[in-house]
Each structure stands twice: as structure tokens, then as C-alpha cells.
Amino acid sequence: MKKQSRRAFLTGxxxxxxGATTSSFASPVATAPLIHHVFFWLKNPSxxxxxxxxxxxxxxxxxxxxxQEFRIGQPAKTxxxxxxxxxxxVSLFTTFTNVAAHDVYQEHAVHKKFIADxxxxxxxxxxxxSMDI
Amino acid sequence: MKKQSRRAFLTGxxxxxxGATTSSFASPVATAPLIHHVFFWLKNPSxxxxxxxxxxxxxxxxxxxxxQEFRIGQPAKTxxxxxxxxxxxVSLFTTFTNVAAHDVYQEHAVHKKFIADxxxxxxxxxxxxSMDI
Numbered sequence: 001m002k003k004q005s006r007r008a009f010l011t012g013x014x015x016x017x018x019g020a021t022t023s024s025f026a027s028p029v030a031t032a033p034l035i036h037h038v039f040f041w042l043k044n045p046s047x048x049x050x051x052x053x054x055x056x057x058x059x060x061x062x063x064x065x066x067x068q069e070f071r072i073g074q075p076a077k078t079x080x081x082x083x084x085x086x087x088x089x090v091s092l093f094t095t096f097t098n099v100a101a102h103d104v105y106q107e108h109a110v111h112k113k114f115i116a117d118x119x120x121x122x123x124x125x126x127x128x129x130s131m132d133i
Numbered sequence: 134m135k136k137q138s139r140r141a142f143l144t145g146x147x148x149x150x151x152g153a154t155t156s157s158f159a160s161p162v163a164t165a166p167l168i169h170h171v172f173f174w175l176k177n178p179s180x181x182x183x184x185x186x187x188x189x190x191x192x193x194x195x196x197x198x199x200x201q202e203f204r205i206g207q208p209a210k211t212x213x214x215x216x217x218x219x220x221x222x223v224s225l226f227t228t229f230t231n232v233a234a235h236d237v238y239q240e241h242a243v244h245k246k247f248i249a250d251x252x253x254x255x256x257x258x259x260x261x262x263s264m265d266i
Contacts, residue, residue, distance in 0.1 A: 034209050035226060037170060039261060055266070073263030076167050078235050084260040091263045093168060102211050127217045128172060130206030130224045133188070 032068035032095035033132035034102055039088040041124040050121050051089055057118035058092050064108045066101035067094050088126070102129070165201035165228035166265035167235055172221040174257040183254050184222055190251035191225050197241045199234035200227050221259070235262070 040058075044050050055072060062070045071093040075086035096102040105111055173191075177183050188205060195203045204226040208219035229235040238244055 033204075033206075034211075035204070035206060035224075036209075036211070037261070071166075071168070071265050073168060073265050076169075076235070076262035076264040077232055078167075078169070078262040079239075081260070083258045084262060086262065088261075090266075091168075091261065093263070099209060099211055102209070106212075125216045127214070128170070128221075128224065129209035129211040129217060129219065130226070131209040132204050132206050133223075 032097050034096040034098060035130045036094045036096060036102055037128045038092040039126045040090050040122045041087065042089040042121060043123045045089060054118055054121045055090055057114050058090065060110060060114055064105050064110050066096055066104045068097065069093065069095040165230050167229040167231060168263045169227045169229060169235055170261045171225040172259045173223050173255045174220065175222045175254060176256045178222060187251055187254045188223055190247050191223065193243060193247055197238050197243050199229055199237045201230065202226065202228040
């Protein structure tokens with residue numbers, strides 16, 4: 001499927017050949033170029049309960065209509081290197097179609113409730129917003 | 134191959150009701166849970182030439198076979214907030230199916246050549262590796 005869509009991309013010709021596989025063109029990668037990547041450090045890094053609570057809170061954000069991709073992560077077990085920061089407890093990766101869609105998310109009641117209900121759990125938040133080039 | 138794995142994924146339960154919307158199962162989000170997100174700060178932040186060179190170098194990494202999603206970004210123009218770090222020059226977002234695939238990327242000749250040819254351009258690199266939960 002990936003091969004087909006790539007070929008169509010390259011030829012720039014009739015996409016009919018793709019048939020049902022045109023789905024890849026609707027993938028969030030193509031349509032949501034704004035990455036909003038958030039890293040959370042817990043106040044009590046050793047508390048599994050706090051971690052689970054925070055994850056539960058983060059999950060609630062998926063309901064916000066302007067969210068495209070939505071992924072929750074924890075430090076991967078890649079080999080340790082000086083350039084890697086694996087000290088965070090949990091991360092949230094979301095994408096948006098543009099800055100306005102991101103702003104809707106930030107101002108959304110669900111997001112405000114998340115901050116009100118769960119911010120006592122974290123010691124630090126670090127955000128990287130990037131726009132695909 | 135991707136199609137096959139999707140089918141295998143779906144057979145667990147009766148997802149016939151999904152119909153045409155099964156496309157989401159073929160997205161990289163489902164198949165490549167390891168996010169490798171890299172932020173670069175230039176030695177000469179005001180040099181557009183250095184920025185373009187570095188971006189050219191980053192693009193070369195897409196050739197590495199184990200790379201799934203591949204996105205190059207720059208700080209998005211989201212409203213300024215204390216928690217946002219928008220001081221980097223360029224970012225690289227890649228995903229891998231697992232840690233082994235990530236390690237192949239790190240040790241790949243193309244990656245080593247990238248570091249040899251372009252590392253003189255950057256002052257700092259910050260990496261966040263996360264695994265979807």
C-alpha cells in the first residue's frame with residue numbers, strides 16, 4: 001500500500017490506480033503539519049499512582065475536536081546517550097492542521113479542566129511546537 | 134506487507150462495521166510506536182545558509198530503511214508561553230517500529246556521514262525518544 005501511494009505521488013498521474021489505498025493521502029502526516037509535543041515530569045517521580053492519574057488526565061485531551069494525531073509515550077529504551085533526555089515521566093504527542101486549531105485546543109474547556117485537575121501532579125512541563133517544512 | 138499486518142490486526146475481533154474507515158489502522162501511528170524527536174540549535178543561529186545546509190543534511194537521513202515517519206520542522210508560531218522552548222533552529226521527527234530499528238538507524242553509514250558532514254553546524258542537540266503506551 002505504501003509503495004502504491006508513493007508511486008502515485010511520484011508520477012503525479014491518475015490517482016484512480018490507487019483504488020481503496022488513497023487512504024494514505026488522508027493520513028495525519030500529510031494534513032496536520034503542526035506538531036505539539038509535551039513532556040511532563042512528575043512531582044513524585046516514583047509514584048506509579050500519580051503517573052497513572054496523569055496519563056488518565058492526558059487521555060481526556062483526545063476528545064478535543066481539533067486534535068489530529070494523538071499519542072501518549074514514555075521514555076523509550078534506546079541506548080543511553082548524552083543528548084537524550086529520558087528523565088520525563090510521560091509525553092503527549094499531538095498534531096494540528098494549523099496554529100488556529102492548536103489555539104482552540106489550548107483554550108478548550110477540556111484542556112482547562114485537565115490543567116485544573118491534574119497540574120498538581122507535575123513538577124515541570126516542556127513543550128516543543130514545530131511546523132513541518 | 135503492511136496490508137497483511139493490518140488484516141492480522143483486525144482479525145482479532147469483528148471489525149467489519151468499520152468498512153472503509155479501516156484505513157486508520159494502516160497509518161504509521163499504529164505501526165511505528167517509537168518516536169525519535171531531535172532538536173538542533175545552530176552555532177550561528179542567524180545564518181540562513183547554515184540552516185539550509187543542516188536541513189539538507191537532515192533530509193539525507195530519510196534514506197535509512199528503518200525510518201517510518203519522517204518530518205522536518207521549525208518552531209511553530211503558536212502563542213508564546215513559558216513552557217514552550219522555541220529556541221531551536223530545526224527539528225527532526227522520525228518513528229521506528231522498535232528499538233532495534235532505531236539502533237540500525239543510529240549505526241547506519243548514512244547517519245554517520247550526516248554527523249561527520251554536518252555536526253560542525255550545530256551547537257546543541259536534544260533528543261527525546263518515546264514509546265507509545
